[in-house]
Amino acid sequence: MVIANKTTPSSPALLSVPIHQSLRSLLPTNRMLNSYLVFLSALVATQVTALPNGAPLTACGSMKPLHVPFIFAQPNSPFTLTVSSATASVGSPITVTLKSTTAATFKGFLVQARSGNSKTALGTFDVSQGTNAGKTLNCPKGTANAVTHKDATLKTEQSFKWTPPASFTGKVTMKATVVEAYALIYRDISSETITVS
Incomplete structure (x- = not known):
């Protein structure tokens, strides 16, 4: 078997x-x-290379760069945002300067004036004078109320004129987001407080 x-x-x-x-x-x-x-x-x-011609309107509120994940945001910025005066009025615009404090260069940026915790960009920028490779941006509720890069050339300093809105009095601060490279993003760069009268 x-x-x-x-x-x-x-x-x-x-x-x-x-x-x-x-x-x-x-x-x-x-x-x-x-x-x-x-x-x-x-x-x-x-x-x-998606945004070499400046920040899009969709970045106006958050001021976050849209081409990279936000996890790449860096502390300890090598860039400063200064103003020519701590006071401003409609008849007395001020100069806003974004500048490298080291040998670092940057490719992109977005600058706005804001009051307190508001996400609304205030005032008007003028890029026709000074050292800049920037262009204005019409963020919601304004015209030319933000300034951004117009190309991806390496920059060390950018200057713009800013005029506050006629209907506003109070405190504002310049805010910037700077793109040094793909994974080197700096947010919440702030100037000193400006008193608008």
């Missing part, structure tokens, strides 16, 4: 293929990995 040979789960026949070989078949091949890397590189390159 012949008894059929039954294979049990513990039978060596099931282990004839080494476990590491069967697991290897589940992992992506070198060709697949190379494809992923090419795709990611292209995506990063697209994001880096």
Whole structure:
């Protein structure tokens, strides 16, 4: 009488293929990995060059750069935002200067004047004078109430004229977001407080 040979789960026949070989078949091949890397590189390159002509209107409220994840924001900015006077009025505009305090250069920026915790940009910027490679931006509730870069050339200093709105009196602070490089973003750069009368 012949008894059929039954294979049990513990039978060596099931282990004839080494476990590491069967697991290897589940992992992506070198060709697949190379494809992923090419795709990611292209995506990063697209994001880096996506906004060379200035911040979009969608950045007006948050002042966050949209081309990179916010996790890249850096503390200890090598850039300062200064004003020519601590007081301003409609008839007496002030000069706002964004400047590197080290050898660092920057490619992009967004500057606004804000009052308190408000996210509304105030006043009017003029980029026709001074040292700048900037252009004005019409953020909500205003005209030329923000200034941003117009190209991605390396910069060390940018200056603009700012005039407060005629209907406003109180305290304002200049705020800036600066892009030094893809993963070097500085937010909440602030000037001294300006009293508008």
